[in-house]
Amino acid sequence: MRQNVLRDLLQPFSLEAAKKQANQIAPAELVQLLMGIEPQKRILAFRLLEKNKAIAVFEYLRSEEQADLIRAMESPEVIQLVEALDPDDRVRLFEELPAKVTKRLIATLSPEARESVNVLLGYPERTAGRIMSLRYLAVRDSTTVAATLASVRESDLRDNELVMVFVVNRDRFYQGFVRTVRLIKADPDLPIAALLEGTGTAVLASDRDLYAVRLLKDNDLPAVPVVDSEGRLVGDITFDDVIDLVEEEATDAALAQAGVGNLLSRDKVWSERLVRGSSWYAIRLRILFLLVTLIGGMLVGGVIERFEEVLEAVVAAAIFIPLVMDMGGNVGTQSTTIFARGLAWNHINVNRFLPYLFREIRIGVVMGLILGLAAGIISYVWQGAPNGIPQLGIAVGIALFCVVTLGAMLGAILPWIMLKFGFDHAPGADPFITTIKDFTGLWIYFTLVGMLIGIE
Numbered sequence: 001m002r003q004n005v006l007r008d009l010l011q012p013f014s015l016e017a018a019k020k021q022a023n024q025i026a027p028a029e030l031v032q033l034l035m036g037i038e039p040q041k042r043i044l045a046f047r048l049l050e051k052n053k054a055i056a057v058f059e060y061l062r063s064e065e066q067a068d069l070i071r072a073m074e075s076p077e078v079i080q081l082v083e084a085l086d087p088d089d090r091v092r093l094f095e096e097l098p099a100k101v102t103k104r105l106i107a108t109l110s111p112e113a114r115e116s117v118n119v120l121l122g123y124p125e126r127t128a129g130r131i132m133s134l135r136y137l138a139v140r141d142s143t144t145v146a147a148t149l150a151s152v153r154e155s156d157l158r159d160n161e162l163v164m165v166f167v168v169n170r171d172r173f174y175q176g177f178v179r180t181v182r183l184i185k186a187d188p189d190l191p192i193a194a195l196l197e198g199t200g201t202a203v204l205a206s207d208r209d210l211y212a213v214r215l216l217k218d219n220d221l222p223a224v225p226v227v228d229s230e231g232r233l234v235g236d237i238t239f240d241d242v243i244d245l246v247e248e249e250a251t252d253a254a255l256a257q258a259g260v261g262n263l264l265s266r267d268k269v270w271s272e273r274l275v276r277g278s279s280w281y282a283i284r285l286r287i288l289f290l291l292v293t294l295i296g297g298m299l300v301g302g303v304i305e306r307f308e309e310v311l312e313a314v315v316a317a318a319i320f321i322p323l324v325m326d327m328g329g330n331v332g333t334q335s336t337t338i339f340a341r342g343l344a345w346n347h348i349n350v351n352r353f354l355p356y357l358f359r360e361i362r363i364g365v366v367m368g369l370i371l372g373l374a375a376g377i378i379s380y381v382w383q384g385a386p387n388g389i390p391q392l393g394i395a396v397g398i399a400l401f402c403v404v405t406l407g408a409m410l411g412a413i414l415p416w417i418m419l420k421f422g423f424d425h426a427p428g429a430d431p432f433i434t435t436i437k438d439f440t441g442l443w444i445y446f447t448l449v450g451m452l453i454g455i456e
Contacts, residue, residue, distance in 0.1 A: 027057045063095070086133060091130065127209060141192060152180060163223065165178050171232070178197065201221070204226070205228055325403075327407075328404060356412065357413055368400065368403075406436070407433065414433060
């Protein structure tokens with residue numbers, strides 16, 4: 001309900017009202033509302049937010065959503081948002097942006113922010129160092145509990161960044177950690193070293209990021225320290241830092257179990273090359289499949305020529321040619337789109353494809369019966385009995401039933417076949433569907449009309 005109100009308010013005459021309402025909504029809820037409206041209005045709504053509200057909302061967004069927002073906004077606004085992010089979140093955002101945009105943004109950051117980004121970007125992708133946070137609290141092992149608590153109180157870190165205090169020696173070698181709750185209960189004069197935990201619990205900055213995930217999970221920790229090759233503390237990784245990795249790992253495991261992991265990875269590469277790659281690559285690939293449609297169009301023309309006598313005998317038969325051709329194409333496009341989305345969301349198991357195929361065929365048969373019956377009745381009422389042949393409506397109805405059923409079946413089976421043989425189904429499935437259903441549909445249609453009027 002609030003989403004509809006927000007969308008309605010984003011009109012030129014209601015911007016003040018929209019600004020007032022948007023700034024009264026909590027950031028977490030506002031993110032959901034903004035992501036539910038059109039991209040153009042989303043940018044407009046975001047620009048209506050007060051600075052602190054905008055920063056809070058921006059931090060709630062996923063890195064790919066942040067990247068989309070930044071691409072649509074101007075530099076002065078962008079710098080404020082990027083500067084407000086933690087260094088590790090900033091790096092994740094830069095990984096989603098084109099290299100030129102990232103380079104320009106890094107150049108405009110403050111020296112401190114630029115240095116922190118360069119530190120993290122210095123580590124290879126998918127390592128603990130790349131995703132670690134540089135915001136943590138560390139004290140010397142000779143510090144007392146009272147002094148450590150004073151450091152906690154004076155720190156400008158967020159609450160979730162102060163759950164653990166890391167302990168180092170005078171050379172910054174990692175010694176262990178102490179949970180903040182233990183500090184509150186401990187003797188104020190006690191040295192912090194007496195409360196140490198996790199003396200051997202740390203990840204190297206060069207370790208794989210998934211190792212940090214497992215360490216957090218296995219030890220039930222809110223954060224793990226990250227050390228360099230010599231054992232010096234350089235950062236930490238919290239659960240918030242790895243939540244996306246946890247989701248990704250779970251998704252990959254589920255897809256692998258379903259047998260579509262490699263297929264979807266390959267599909268992602270195809271999509272990126274078509275959308276962001278060389279224009280010449282897109283032209284070559286797409287025109288290759290469109291040549292199939294060109295050849296198919298010639299074959300369909302041959303079908304029409306083959307039944308020229310039928311058209312001369314019943315001129316009204318030509319009226320329904322576009323109907324027979326277009327309806328099957330529309331159904332085929334529906335099926336390929338549903339297949340692509342079902343594959344992306346892991347609703348279709350390509351290794352157990354027959355149940356889905358039979359379901360799509362059943363749907364095609366039912367739709368074909370309904371549409372064929374409706375088209376047959378309408379064509380009879382519209383054209384009557386041309387040349388004394390009332391059965392033209394029957395021919396239209398049967399032909400439409402056949403092309404709708406065929407379109408649904410081909411729309412499901414052709415993308416699956418192309419995936420199995422390692423071809424990109426996005427630009428390739430529809431041309432094949434169009435060619436096959438046009439040729440088959442018109443052949444059935446003209447054959448039926450010919451039989452009804454006695455022309456072989």
